[in-house]
Every structure is written in C-alpha cells, then in structure tokens.
Amino acid sequence: MNAAAKPVRAKADNIAAYMHERGQRARTAARLIARADTGTKNAALFALAQAILDDADAILAANAQDLREGRNKKLDAALLERLELNRARVDAMADGVRQVAALADPVGEITDMKLRPSGIQVGHMRVPLGVVGIIYESRPNVTADAAALCLKSGNAAILRGGSEALRSNLAIARCLERALGDAGLPKDAVQILDITDRRAVTELVAMPEFVDVIIPRGGKGLVAAVSEAARVPVIKHLDGICHVYIDAAADLEKAVAVAVNAKTQRYGTCNTMETLLLDAAIAERVLPTLAEIYTEAGVELRGCARTRKLLPDAKAATEEDWRTEYLAPILAIRIVDGLDQAIDHIETYGSHHTDSIVTENLTHARRFLREVDSSSVMVNASTRFADGYEYGLGAEIGISTDKFHARGPVGLEGLTSLKWVVMGDGSVR
Amino acid sequence: MNAAAKPVRAKADNIAAYMHERGQRARTAARLIARADTGTKNAALFALAQAILDDADAILAANAQDLREGRNKKLDAALLERLELNRARVDAMADGVRQVAALADPVGEITDMKLRPSGIQVGHMRVPLGVVGIIYESRPNVTADAAALCLKSGNAAILRGGSEALRSNLAIARCLERALGDAGLPKDAVQILDITDRRAVTELVAMPEFVDVIIPRGGKGLVAAVSEAARVPVIKHLDGICHVYIDAAADLEKAVAVAVNAKTQRYGTCNTMETLLLDAAIAERVLPTLAEIYTEAGVELRGCARTRKLLPDAKAATEEDWRTEYLAPILAIRIVDGLDQAIDHIETYGSHHTDSIVTENLTHARRFLREVDSSSVMVNASTRFADGYEYGLGAEIGISTDKFHARGPVGLEGLTSLKWVVMGDGSVR
Numbered sequence: 086m087n088a089a090a091k092p093v094r095a096k097a098d099n100i101a102a103y104m105h106e107r108g109q110r111a112r113t114a115a116r117l118i119a120r121a122d123t124g125t126k127n128a129a130l131f132a133l134a135q136a137i138l139d140d141a142d143a144i145l146a147a148n149a150q151d152l153r154e155g156r157n158k159k160l161d162a163a164l165l166e167r168l169e170l171n172r173a174r175v176d177a178m179a180d181g182v183r184q185v186a187a188l189a190d191p192v193g194e195i196t197d198m199k200l201r202p203s204g205i206q207v208g209h210m211r212v213p214l215g216v217v218g219i220i221y222e223s224r225p226n227v228t229a230d231a232a233a234l235c236l237k238s239g240n241a242a243i244l245r246g247g248s249e250a251l252r253s254n255l256a257i258a259r260c261l262e263r264a265l266g267d268a269g270l271p272k273d274a275v276q277i278l279d280i281t282d283r284r285a286v287t288e289l290v291a292m293p294e295f296v297d298v299i300i301p302r303g304g305k306g307l308v309a310a311v312s313e314a315a316r317v318p319v320i321k322h323l324d325g326i327c328h329v330y331i332d333a334a335a336d337l338e339k340a341v342a343v344a345v346n347a348k349t350q351r352y353g354t355c356n357t358m359e360t361l362l363l364d365a366a367i368a369e370r371v372l373p374t375l376a377e378i379y380t381e382a383g384v385e386l387r388g389c390a391r392t393r394k395l396l397p398d399a400k401a402a403t404e405e406d407w408r409t410e411y412l413a414p415i416l417a418i419r420i421v422d423g424l425d426q427a428i429d430h431i432e433t434y435g436s437h438h439t440d441s442i443v444t445e446n447l448t449h450a451r452r453f454l455r456e457v458d459s460s461s462v463m464v465n466a467s468t469r470f471a472d473g474y475e476y477g478l479g480a481e482i483g484i485s486t487d488k489f490h491a492r493g494p495v496g497l498e499g500l501t502s503l504k505w506v507v508m509g510d511g512s513v514r
Numbered sequence: 515m516n517a518a519a520k521p522v523r524a525k526a527d528n529i530a531a532y533m534h535e536r537g538q539r540a541r542t543a544a545r546l547i548a549r550a551d552t553g554t555k556n557a558a559l560f561a562l563a564q565a566i567l568d569d570a571d572a573i574l575a576a577n578a579q580d581l582r583e584g585r586n587k588k589l590d591a592a593l594l595e596r597l598e599l600n601r602a603r604v605d606a607m608a609d610g611v612r613q614v615a616a617l618a619d620p621v622g623e624i625t626d627m628k629l630r631p632s633g634i635q636v637g638h639m640r641v642p643l644g645v646v647g648i649i650y651e652s653r654p655n656v657t658a659d660a661a662a663l664c665l666k667s668g669n670a671a672i673l674r675g676g677s678e679a680l681r682s683n684l685a686i687a688r689c690l691e692r693a694l695g696d697a698g699l700p701k702d703a704v705q706i707l708d709i710t711d712r713r714a715v716t717e718l719v720a721m722p723e724f725v726d727v728i729i730p731r732g733g734k735g736l737v738a739a740v741s742e743a744a745r746v747p748v749i750k751h752l753d754g755i756c757h758v759y760i761d762a763a764a765d766l767e768k769a770v771a772v773a774v775n776a777k778t779q780r781y782g783t784c785n786t787m788e789t790l791l792l793d794a795a796i797a798e799r800v801l802p803t804l805a806e807i808y809t810e811a812g813v814e815l816r817g818c819a820r821t822r823k824l825l826p827d828a829k830a831a832t833e834e835d836w837r838t839e840y841l842a843p844i845l846a847i848r849i850v851d852g853l854d855q856a857i858d859h860i861e862t863y864g865s866h867h868t869d870s871i872v873t874e875n876l877t878h879a880r881r882f883l884r885e886v887d888s889s890s891v892m893v894n895a896s897t898r899f900a901d902g903y904e905y906g907l908g909a910e911i912g913i914s915t916d917k918f919h920a921r922g923p924v925g926l927e928g929l930t931s932l933k934w935v936v937m938g939d940g941s942v943r
Contacts, residue, residue: 120884199906511767
C-alpha cells in the first residue's frame with residue numbers, strides 16, 4: 086500500500102529503516118516502470134492530469150490549510166507565494182503533465198549501430214537511470230511536474246517536498262496513486278514522502294543501493310546541504326552569474342537588444358545577466374544608450390573605473406560585485422581590453438551557467454564558444470534563452486551547472502543513460 | 515616546477531594543503547589543455563611515445579628497483595607480475611600512446627544544431643570534463659595509458675599509482691614532463707603524485723573544487739574504498755557477474771560457440787561468463803555437448819538440481835554460486851523455464867555488467883535487450899566482446915557498471931561532456 090493513501094509517520098528512531106524500505110520498493114518498481122511501454126506511461130500521465138482536475142477542490146483545500154499553517158508559522162512571504170495554488174495554477178499543473186505525455190519517449194531508442202571488423206554490430210540503447218530522488222521546497226507543482234518527467238523517462242521516483250507543502254503534496258499524491266493504478270503501473274513507481282523529519286533527506290541521499298541520482302530543486306542552502314550529504318550523484322544547479330560580452334565587432338543594434346533583454350526581461354531568474362562586459366573599443370558607442378534604457382527600467386548600475394568615466398552616475402563596482410548573483414535590478418558593468426580579458430573575467434568570476442558574446446566576427450564567436458566553460462555558451466542571443474522549453478526539451482527537471490552526465494537544462498534525456506547493445510551471429514572472440 | 519622532476523615528499527601534517535595545491539594547479543592547467551588544438555595534443559602524445567622509448571633503460575632500471583623492493587616486502591606474486599616491465603611491455607606502452615594520438619579528437623565537436631521557433635539555433639558541443647583523478651594499482655603502463663587518454667580528451671589529470679610502482683611511475687612522469695614541455699603544454703596538465711601516504715587519496719577524492727571525476731582502476735577493495743570516501747562523481751567498475759542465456763529458440767551451433775567462448779577464452783577477465791542459463795526446452799540437446807567441452811578445458815561445473823539430472827558429475831550450485839564472480843575455470847549452470855525466469859535470474863543475481871542471449875527469436879531478443887539492465891546487452895555474441903577496443907572506442911580508461919554518465923567501456927567520449935551552444939541573430943525573448 087502506498088503511504089500516500091495512509092500516511093504513516095515514521096518514528097524518529099527508525100527513519101533509516103523506513104527510508105530503506107521506501108528505497109527497496111522504489112528499486113523494485115523501477116524494473117517495472119523501465120520496461121513499461123509508451124502507451125502505458127502516457128495513459129498514466131493523462132489519468133494524472135485528469136485526476137488533478139477532478140481533485141482540484143481537494144488540492145486547493147489542502148493547500149489552503151498549508152497556507153494557513155504557514156502564515157501562523159510566519160513563513161516568509163515569497164515562500165508563501167510559491168506555496169500558494171489557485172484554480173489557474175492547478176489547471177497549469179494538469180496541462181504540464183499532458184505536455185510531458187506529448188513528448189517523444191526517450192527509452193529504448195537504439196542509435197549508432199556500427200559493424201565492427203569482428204562481425205558484431207555495436208550501438209547504444211537509451212535507458213532510464215533507475216531511481217531518481219527529488220528534493221524540493223515549497224512549490225507543489227513540482228510534485229506533478231517531477232513525477233511526470235520521471236514516469237515518462239521510465240524512472241521510479243522518490244519525491245521529498247517541503248514540510249510547509251505537505252498537505253498539498255499528499256493531495257497530489259492521491260491523484261498520482263489513482264493514475265498509476267488505472268494504468269496498471271506500480272504505485273511505488275512514484276513515492277511522495279509523508280515524512281518531514283530532515284533526517285529522511287539525509288537517508289535518501291545516502292542510499293546508493295536504492296537511489297541512482299538526486300536532484301535538489303530549491304535555494305542555494307538546500308542544494309549545498311544535499312550535495313554535502315550525498316553518497317550518490319547529484320544533478321545540481323548552484324549560482325547563475327551570467328555574462329554578456331559586447332565585442333568590438335558587435336552589431337550595435339544586436340548588442341543593445343541582447344544586453345537589455347538579458348537583464349530586464351526578468352530579474353529573478355538564474356539565466357539573467359548579472360555582469361555586462363564591453364570591449365573598450367566599442368564601450369563609448371554603446372554604453373550611453375544602454376545606460377539610458379537600464380536607468381529607465383530602474384536598473385541600478387555598478388561599474389568599473391573605466392565604466393564610471395563614461396557613466397559618472399554609476400556606483401563603483403567592487404570585486405564582490407563580479408561574484409554576485411543579484412537576482413535583482415542591479416547590473417555590474419566592466420570594460421575590458423578585448424576577447425581574452427573578457428573570457429578571463431568570465432572564467433574567474435562566472436559560475437559556468439550561461440554566457441553570451443555579441444559579435445559579427447566569426448573567429449571571436451568560435452573562440453568564445455570553445456573557450457568559455459559554461460553549460461550554455463551563446464552568440465548574439467540573450468542568456469534568457471537558457472531554458473528547457475526554449476531549447477526544445479519540452480520540459481525541464483532542472484538546470485545543471487555540473488560537468489558530469491548533464492550540463493545546462495536537463496529534460497527527459499538527462500534522466501536517461503546509454504547502455505551498449507551488441508548483435509552477433511554466434512560471434513566469438 | 516613539476517614534482518616529477520624533483521620529488522618532494524609531503525610531510526604528514528600538511529597533506530591536505532599539498533593536495534589542494536596540486537588540485538589548484540590541475541584546475542589552472544585544465545583551462546589550457548581544454549582549448550589546446552588537436553595538433554598540439556597529438557604532438558605531445560608522439561613526443562611521449564618517443565620519450566618512453568628513449569628512456570626505456572631508465573624506466574626498466576626504476577622498475578627493477580620497485581620489483582626488488584616488492585620482493586623484499588614479500589608482495590603477492592600476482593601483484594609483482596603486474597608490476598613487472600620488460601622491453602616488450604615498454605614498447606607496448608609507447609605503442610598504446612601512439613594509438614591514442616591516432617584517435618579522432620572528441621573535443622569541440624558540435625552536433626544537433628536545431629532551429630527553434632524563436633529563431634535561435636541550439637545544439638551541443640563536446641567538451642572535456644575538466645580535471646580527472648585516476649587511482650590505480652601496480653601496473654605502470656596505466657600511467658602512460660591514462661595520461662594519454664586524459665590529454666587527448668582535453669582533460670587535466672592527477673594520477674595516483676600504487677606505492678609499489680612509485681619509481682617506475684616517476685620514470686614515466688619524467689617522459690611526460692618532457693613531452694608536455696616539447697609540445698608547449700603546461701606540465702601540470704598531467705601530474706603524477708609522488709606521495710604514497712594513503713591520506714593523499716582521501717584528499718584527492720574529496721576536492722570537488724579541483725577534481726571533476728575520479729576513476730579508480732584496480733581490485734574491488736580499492737574501488738569500494740574510493741567510492742566510500744569520494745565527494746565527487748566516480749566512474750567505477752565493481753563485479754562482472756556475466757550471464758549467457760541459451761533460449762529455447764537458440765541455434766545450437768551458435769549456442770555452443772558463444773557459451774564456450776564466453777567462459778573459456780579467458781578466465782580472469784570481468785566480461786567472462788560466470789553463470790550459464792538454459793531454457794529447459796533446449797537444455798537436454800545442448801548441455802551434454804557443452805559439458806564435454808568445458809570438462810575437457812578443465813572447467814569445474816556447478817549446477818542446479820535440474821542441471822545435475824543431466825550432468826550427474828556436476829557439483830551442486832548453492833545460492834552463493836549465483837552471486838559469485840569466479841574469475842576462474844568454474845561455471846555455475848542453471849536451467850530455467852523460459853525468458854522471464856532467465857531475466858529474473860540475471861536481474862536478481864547479476865552485476866549489471868554484460869549479459870547475452872542466444873536465440874533466433876526476434877521478440878525474445880528484443881525483450882532481452884530492453885529488459886536486462888546491464889551496461890552491455892548482447893544477442894548471439896560472446897560476453898567477451900564487452901571491451902573498448904572491440905567496441906571501436908580505440909582505447910578504454912575503464913568499464914563503468916554505474917548508470918550515471920557512462921555505462922560499460924569508457925573511452926575518450928566518456929571523458930567528455932556536452933555543453934549547449936546557442937547561435938542567434940540578436941535574438942531576445
């Protein structure tokens with residue numbers, strides 16, 4: 086029986102045993118979900134979307150209770166905002182699940198079957214990772230979203246949401262349980278933990294025998310804590326200190342368009358530009374225009390000494406500014422002497438997230454793409470494009486700033502791996 | 515100055531500081547080696563091959579001293595055998611390095627550039643992982659081999675060989691240093707640790723700020739210890755409990771060829787079959803022939819009850835046998851009732867390394883490939899093919915039994931990752 090149906094709180098003294106049992110069940114379910122065909126998985130997803138709509142009232146009631154308790158506990162207003170569901174958000178949740186159903190099934194795809202001199206044919210088959218643990222904070226929509234992505238990619242999942250969203254998450258869990266049951270899939274394929282003790286997380290990230298990868302979704306504190314405790318691989322996203330570099334050979338119109346969009350389209354997102362770099366050769370021609378637009382938009386400017394000669398109203402940027410992810414209408418500006426210094430700045434202060442060059446010079450573009458070691462490198466495009474939907478992944482389980490396995494936006498493919506397939510004809514060595 | 519030239523033993527009380535300094539130097543070198551062009555990297559590899567040949571006498575002298583000390587310390591004979599170099603092995607080492615030079619450079623390859631509705635073009639660029647730590651035992655040829663593979667894939671490397679091979683490894687390190695210098699590459703791109711204190715390993719695997727991935731190459735004890743202590747991703751290989759399943763629809767000749775080759779071609783390798791599974795419907799027709807060949811080859815047979823009815827001379831296999839990687843002329847045999855039971859056995863007792871089905875039935879073949887969760891799955895081919903050279907990787911840094919990032923034989927591509935490349939035309943969101 087799925088714990089979502091009958092929440093049983095684990096006693097403090099047996100959390101390890103409790104989590105191991107959850108892990109064991111996930112491991113068993115993973116075998117079944119891995120071999121489920123596309124039609125079955127999609128049926129479960131459509132059933133989930135429908136169940137969410139059918140249960141909208143119950144979900145909203147549970148959410149209202151979470152919100153009440155959160156307010157009583159004086160939780161942060163931004164957190165409460167993320168926690169809050171309404172009819173439109175519930176509809177969007179169901180919609181998101183249907184969108185995942187519409188994506189191509191990555192599992193079982195066979196590629197690159199090459200004949201070898203020995204007579205065997207060797208290639209790759211895309212397969213699920215196994216059991217994915219997802220640890221997240223307030224937003225209840227992550228529950229539906231993550232469940233759908235894991236299901237579609239043939240993985241079993243253990244979801245651990247924030248304690249402040251427990252009732253909302255368990256209401257969604259009931260939808261999930263029905264949907265999995267209706268489709269004939271094991272209920273343990275997606276388990277939503279009903280245990281709020283922090284030690285559950287410590288156990289979850291340290292069971293390599295049951296969990297293949299952990300994805301933390303939330304603030305820096307959460308990601309750092311999970312990474313520190315993890316005994317299994319973690320797909321994680323830390324800072325997003327993104328740069329736009331306006332090269333000497335930039336087209337001025339493109340430079341303004343990209344630099345304005347990268348900063349002002351949204352301030353709080355990880356792919357927002359935090360530092361603007363300009364080649365000294367072009368700064369004078371482009372900076373005044375940009376400053377005017379930024380100032381009009383209410384963006385505070387902090388510049389290096391050379392910047393402040395052109396923009397006397399800008400504050401002085403400190404070393405600390407180059408290392409800061411503002412997530413706010415603040416922009417650091419530095420004038421550099423050419424491409425090398427720009428790349429050097431990015432490699433020294435950046436966070437390997439997303440960086441863009443504006444240039445018409447092909448050699449500079451190629452060097453920037455090659456030498457900037459970030460999960461997304463761009464030419465003449467706004468850093469705001471670094472996003473699973475914009476990249477055509479259909480959906481995104483997270484953004485990785487790691488180098489191993491997956492970099493940048495992680496979609497269904499990032500939740501899979503490749504195994505080798507060998508076809509012979511009685512072939513021997 | 516590279517420590518290979520002037521080995522300075524770290525004092526016990528500052529190992530952490532010493533390793534951090536090594537890590538920092540590797541991180542700095544990684545940026546330079548990542549952007550090195552193919553010609554430069556190949557020049558370093560050819561110079562390394564030549565330096566190994568030029569220094570053959572010095573390498574052999576150092577090795578002789580390692581061997582002498584090893585014998586004095588009464589090291590295990592098998593270990594001494596792996597440690598021993600001779601003229602042929604030194605030649606093979608240089609040859610291996612030249613073969614890596616001949617491989618295609620994976621770094622910088624751009625694939626899948628797709629146009630998105632927003633007007634941007636999005637695809638992948640293959641990039642180095644960064645800094646690779648390799649921890650290995652006695653074989654000094656791993657030093658040249660691993661250095662070459664990391665270099666070609668644009669990674670910086672920190673190599674930590676066994677203390678019993680220190681002099682041999684440092685002799686090879688001197689070749690490496692000259693080769694890197696000749697090619698104009700930073701000497702810190704490949705560092706060979708001269709420190710034999712075990713705490714150096716504990717530090718090496720726990721510096722995520724300097725090391726991106728650890729590859730342990732050696733016995734189970736080493737791999738388990740490294741995995742336990744690691745704070746960074748580990749590409750690791752544990753057991754190789756490989757199966758051949760002879761399906762009811764197998765061609766008898768192919769069945770005999772594959773089952774004999776998978777067991778008897780070499781006994782001590784990880785891709786050797788350890789358990790033979792046969793469908794009850796075909797066992798009677800194939801088992802006597804196989805038993806005769808195995809017995810002639812000196813393979814001890816251990817069977818389930820049904821097997822022993824057909825082969826009364828076989829010993830009784832215990833539950834433990836199904837879980838054992840013999841690495842010896844011993845074979846466990848079990849008769850099962852069809853494909854489902856075979857897959858079930860493999861998933862229960864196997865190690866997710868390499869498993870093969872012998873069958874003419876397409877549906878059975880397809881189910882086996884899909885449902886057996888091993889790094890290599892095969893049809894009508896010997897498990898012995900699971901190997902980087904046989905798969906066409908050119909060289910192999912290890913075999914991964916993990917699911918994350920790389921599965922099965924890991925070559926140059928497994929030492930790289932993909933970053934996103936976006937090309938726009940002043941594109942904004």
